[in-house]
Amino acid sequence: MPITRRDLFMAAASMGTALATPPGLHQARAQGAYDDWGAVRELFPLSPDKVHMSAMLITSHPASVRDAIERHRGGLDADPVGYLETNGDKLTEASRNAAADYLGMHPAHVALTDSTTMGIGLMYTSLGLGEGDEVLTTEEDYYVTHTALDHLSQRTGATIRRIALFEDARGASREGIVDRIRTEIRPETRLLALTWVHSNTGLKLPVAEVAGVVREANADRDEDRQILFGLDAVHGFGVETENFFELGVDFYAAGCHKWLFGPRGTGIAAISERGMTLARPTIPTFDDSTVFSAWYRREAPPAGNNGLRMTPGGFKPFEHRWALPEAFGLHDAIGRARISARTHDLATMLKEALTSVQGVRVHTPTGPDMSSGIVAFDVDGRSSDEVVALLRDRSIIASVAPYPSALVRLAPSIRNTESEVERAASAVREFA
Numbered sequence: 001m002p003i004t005r006r007d008l009f010m011a012a013a014s015m016g017t018a019l020a021t022p023p024g025l026h027q028a029r030a031q032g033a034y035d036d037w038g039a040v041r042e043l044f045p046l047s048p049d050k051v052h053m054s055a056m057l058i059t060s061h062p063a064s065v066r067d068a069i070e071r072h073r074g075g076l077d078a079d080p081v082g083y084l085e086t087n088g089d090k091l092t093e094a095s096r097n098a099a100a101d102y103l104g105m106h107p108a109h110v111a112l113t114d115s116t117t118m119g120i121g122l123m124y125t126s127l128g129l130g131e132g133d134e135v136l137t138t139e140e141d142y143y144v145t146h147t148a149l150d151h152l153s154q155r156t157g158a159t160i161r162r163i164a165l166f167e168d169a170r171g172a173s174r175e176g177i178v179d180r181i182r183t184e185i186r187p188e189t190r191l192l193a194l195t196w197v198h199s200n201t202g203l204k205l206p207v208a209e210v211a212g213v214v215r216e217a218n219a220d221r222d223e224d225r226q227i228l229f230g231l232d233a234v235h236g237f238g239v240e241t242e243n244f245f246e247l248g249v250d251f252y253a254a255g256c257h258k259w260l261f262g263p264r265g266t267g268i269a270a271i272s273e274r275g276m277t278l279a280r281p282t283i284p285t286f287d288d289s290t291v292f293s294a295w296y297r298r299e300a301p302p303a304g305n306n307g308l309r310m311t312p313g314g315f316k317p318f319e320h321r322w323a324l325p326e327a328f329g330l331h332d333a334i335g336r337a338r339i340s341a342r343t344h345d346l347a348t349m350l351k352e353a354l355t356s357v358q359g360v361r362v363h364t365p366t367g368p369d370m371s372s373g374i375v376a377f378d379v380d381g382r383s384s385d386e387v388v389a390l391l392r393d394r395s396i397i398a399s400v401a402p403y404p405s406a407l408v409r410l411a412p413s414i415r416n417t418e419s420e421v422e423r424a425a426s427a428v429r430e431f432a
C-alpha cells in the first residue's frame with residue numbers, strides 16, 4: 001500500500017513529534033471585500049422580516065458554504081462512489097487542515113465530529129481514568145459536559161465533583177473564579193472540565209489564567225498524575241481570538257454550526273499531545289488508514305492515538321463536512337479580530353439598551369473580558385418562556401436557556417445590524 005501524506009502525519013503523531021507547528025494554510029484577508037457589515041449580512045439568506053439573534057443555536061449557511069455544499073452534493077448525487085473515491089481523502093484532509101490552521105495546531109491533533117456534543121462525548125466518556133481519580137467540574141457547566149462525565153464515571157469509577165464558581169454571574173470576577181479553581185484542585189483531581197462561555201448567563205471564563213493554575217498544580221506532579229484541562233469551547237469558537245495553545249487546554253470541543261457559521265452537523269475536537277495519551281477512540285475510524293490496513297493484515301494497529309483515530313468513521317453527509325474550508329475561509333476573509341470586535345460591540349450595545357429598561361435584569365457581565373456574544377436577561381413578573389414568546393410575536397428570535405435558571409438569551413452576531421439590536425431592545429421595552 002502506498003504511503004500517503006496522512007500516514008506520515010500518523011507516524012509523526014505516534015512518535016510524539018512536536019506537533020504545534022501550524023501547517024501554514026493562512027488565507028490572506030480579501031482586501032475590502034467585507035468592510036461593510038451590510039455585505040456580510042447579505043451572505044446569509046435569513047428571512048429579512050425577522051431579527052435572528054440565534055447564532056448560539058444553529059446557523060444559516062452563508063453563500064460560500066452553501067455553494068460548496070451544493071457542489072459536493074451534486075457530485076455525490078451524480079456518482080456517489082466515484083466522487084467519494086476520487087475526492088474523499090483530499091477533501092476530508094482539507095477540512096481537517098482548515099480547522100487545524102484556525103486553531104493554530106497540527107491537523108493530526110484534530111478530530112472531525114458532528115457537533116460539540118459529539119466531541120465532548122468522544123473525548124470525556126472514554127478517558128483512561130479509574131477509581132481514585134476525580135474530575136472537577138462546575139454547576140455552571142452545561143448538560144452535555146455533566147452527562148458525558150456521568151458516563152465516564154459509570155464506565156471507569158472516576159468520581160465527579162461539581163463546584164459553584166460564583167453566586168451571581170453579575171458579581172463574578174476573573175480573580176475570584178481563578179482562586180476558586182486553585183483552592184478546589186485536590187491531589188486526586190485528574191481532569192478539570194469547564195465551558196468557555198456559559199450558555200445560561202453568557203459569562204466568559206478566563207481560560208488562559210485557569211490553564212496557568214493547572215500548570216502550577218502540575219509542576220510537582222508525576223507524569224501519570226497530571227491534571228488535564230477540557231473545554232466546551234463552542235460559544236467562544238468563532239467569536240474570541242485565542243487559539244488552542246493560547247488557551248492552554250488539552251481537550252477542546254466545538255460545533256461549527258453556530259458562531260463559525262459553518263455547515264450544519266459539523267464540529268471539531270482538538271486534543272493536546274498529553275491529552276492524546278489519556279483519550280481513547282470510541283467509534284472505529286475511517287480516517288486513519290493505518291488502523292484499517294492493520295486490521296486488513298490482521299495485525300495490531302501502530303501504537304498511539306491521534307485526531308484521525310478519534311474521528312468517528314462511517315459514511316457521512318460528506319457534502320457538509322467538505323464545506324468546512326469555506327466556513328474557516330470566510331472568517332479569515334472577514335478577519336477574526338474584526339468579527340470578535342463587532343460581536344462584542346453589538347452585545348455591549350444590547351446589554352446597555354436592556355439595562356436601561358425598567359424591570360429587566362441583565363445577567364451577563366458587562367465587560368468584554370468576562371462576556372462574549374451571548375446576552376442573558378430576565379424580566380420582572382414574566383417567565384422566560386413568556387418573554388421569548390412575546391419576542392417571537394414581534395419577530396425577534398431569542399431562546400430560553402435549557403438550564404434550571406432558564407434565562408432569556410439574545411445572541412447578536414455579525415449577521416445583525418445596530419438597528420436590529422435597537423429593535424430587539426425596543427420590543428422588550430414594550431412588555432417589560
Ligand SMILES: Cc1ncc(COP(=O)(O)O)c(C=O)c1O
Pocket residue numbers: 056057114115116117118142144195197198199232234235254255256267
Ligand atoms: C455550552 C453548550 N455546549 C454544547 C451545546 C450543543 O452544541 P452542539 O449542537 O454543537 O452539540 C450547546 C447548545 O446548543 C451549549 O450551549
